[in-house]
Amino acid sequence: MLRSTDMLKGVHKTCQRKTSAPLPLTEAQLKSIFKRFDTNGDGRLSKQELRDAFASLGSYLPGWRAGRGLYQANGNGDGYVSDDELDDLVKYALKCGYTKYNPASRKRPEYQDQLLNAGELKRAFSQLDKPQISSFRVNQTLRKVDRYGDKCIDSNELPDLVKFASSILP
Numbered sequence: 001m002l003r004s005t006d007m008l009k010g011v012h013k014t015c016q017r018k019t020s021a022p023l024p025l026t027e028a029q030l031k032s033i034f035k036r037f038d039t040n041g042d043g044r045l046s047k048q049e050l051r052d053a054f055a056s057l058g059s060y061l062p063g064w065r066a067g068r069g070l071y072q073a074n075g076n077g078d079g080y081v082s083d084d085e086l087d088d089l090v091k092y093a094l095k096c097g098y099t100k101y102n103p104a105s106r107k108r109p110e111y112q113d114q115l116l117n118a119g120e121l122k123r124a125f126s127q128l129d130k131p132q133i134s135s136f137r138v139n140q141t142l143r144k145v146d147r148y149g150d151k152c153i154d155s156n157e158l159p160d161l162v163k164f165a166s167s168i169l170p
Contacts, residue, residue, distance in 0.1 A: 025057075025098050030090045033057065034081075044080035045089070057098040060118070060151065069093065115152035116161070118142065128169055141165065 025033070037053040038045055045053070050066035059065045073081045073089035081089050116124075118138050125134035125141075142151060145160045153161050 027090050030093050044082045058100055115154050117152050
C-alpha cells in the first residue's frame with residue numbers, strides 16, 4: 001500500500017533517481033563568483049553587483065542578501081566590498097549554504113525564461129489588486145499553484161494560476 005510519505009512530487013520512492021545532496025560551494029568558488037560580478041572592473045563590488053551575484057546563487061531575496069553582505073563585509077564603511085573585504089563577504093555567503101551557481105541568470109532577461117517568478121507575479125498582482133498586498137498574494141499563489149517548489153510558475157502550472165487568481169481577486 002502506498003502512503004503519502006512514500007511519495008515525492010507524485011513519484012513513488014522506488015522510481016526516484018538516487019542522487020546525493022548538492023554540495024555547498026567552496027570559499028574559492030564563491031570568491032571567483034563574486035569577482036565575476038565586478039562588472040565595471042574597479043576591484044570593488046557595489047550593492048547592485050552584490051545583488052546580481054546573490055541572484056545568480058539562487059537567493060530568494062538577493063537585494064536583502066546584498067544589503068546584509070555589505071553590512072557584514074564593508075569594514076571601512078565606503079559602501080563597497082573591496083578585495084581586502086572579500087573574505088568577510090565569502091564567510092557570510094558560506095553561512096547561507098549556497099549549493100549552485102547559475103551564470104545564465106545574469107545574462108538572460110527574466111521574461112525570456114518561460115517562467116513567471118515571484119517578482120513578475122508581484123508586478124502583476126500590483127496591477128490587478130492593491131499594491132500593498134501584492135507580496136501576500138504572491139506567497140499565497142506560490143503555495144497553492146507551484147507544484148514543483150521552484151518558486152516559479154511554468155506553462156504546466158499556468159491554468160492553475162489563472163483559476164486560483166480568479167478566485168482570490170475582486
